[in-house]
């Protein structure tokens with residue numbers, strides 16, 4: 001975004017509440033924080049949420065079909081050559097982009113997912129402000145992605161007519177959904193916002209909608225497939241959620257309440273998400289445990305100390321499950337009837353903060369859980385996956401620490417075959 005447009009952020013001291021912060025004179029149409037926040041909330045926790053989940057359920061069937069095609073019709077003894085991570089960075093990103101932005105962006109730029117992950121791998125360069133000269137690939141990927149979003153906007157504007165919007169007043173084949181249509185109006189009204197600025201904003205949204213969850217979905221499935229005993233327990237939970245009346249053949253609302261899957265989800269985020277949340281101290285100096293943060297300063301809160309705090313989390317009998325290792329059962333409590341219940345209660349809410357907190361807490365958290373667990377469920381019920389994992393497990397790449405879910409440090413060779421008898425419809 002050019003400097004003139006991005007100054008809108010610097011000048012916006014009106015907060016994200018309906019009422020602007022006292023003393024702010026920012027005009028309503030320039031309240032960029034408020035406009036963004038409320039469009040996100042409507043899309044991800046308000047009226048846009050169910051239609052979005054339904055679209056994802058439909059699109060995950062395309063994900064399954066593409067992998068079935070990859071496998072071919074015969075069960076074969078394949079060598080573990082491909083990279084399991086790429087199944088997520090390519091195929092799941094495609095699925096998620098279609099669910100959020102509709103089909104047109106990918107029709108215009110089928111290579112978007114590949115460059116999206118080149119950009120993501122280049123995040124450390126942007127964070128350290130490495131000049132373009134020394135990080136050409138990352139900068140070129142970013143520029144080309146924003147250019148594709150702008151091209152998508154131009155094409156959607158030309159082709160869209162109100163009659164294409166579905167009965168629920170949400171989906172259309174060009175903008176994808178109401179969220180992106182509304183953003184054209186709201187963001188288009190901001191002073192000094194041109195087509196490039198709006199494309200940058202939408203690219204930022206697309207990044208937030210995909211980066212953390214695709215990586216988290218990878219880690220969930222990685223943990224499940226690398227441990228055969230865990231896989232068989234997960235298979236049982238997934239089988240209990242089979243429902244032929246659902247688009248994906250799985251009752252997603254039931255799936256996200258299953259104790260073991262919930263524990264795997266929460267543990268994955270505890271271990272893999274290392275994110276800095278930023279807050280600006282606006283009203284008065286802030287006193288935290290006698291540390292004074294002067295007004296107008298920015299505070300970064302890291303999720304890592306809380307997620308690694310031995311006083312907060314169970315480490316199992318005799319500390320057999322240290323916090324730097326994945327333990328699927330960390331959030332399960334044995335019940336008297338022999339079953340286990342999932343437990344992440346209010347007493348832990350300040351310690352489990354992958355989604356941040358307060359009014360700025362991630363609005364995509366409900367969708368993220370559905371996306372990651374449904375992806376895992378489809379893989380578990382339809383495919384046999386064999387991963388080649390180094391002893392001691394795959395290390396994480398800490399170079400993007402602070403931006404959210406970490407990547408694996410190396411490739412994860414794998415083979416995949418369709419299951420002989422199984423699978424969702």
Ligand code: HEM
Pocket residue numbers: 036037038040044208209210212213216269273275277278354355356357358360361362363364365367368404405
């Ligand atoms: C594992 C997955 C995810 C993680 C760890 C994550 C984490 C976060 C965090 C830490 C924040 C900032 C919260 C704060 O400042 O307190 C955030 C904001 C946000 N997230 Fe997520 N997120 C994930 C998935 C998603 C998904 C799937 C979506 C949308 C589909 C999404 C949309 C957003 C948006 C729009 C914001 C900004 C909200 C605002 O400024 O009003 N996130 N996320």
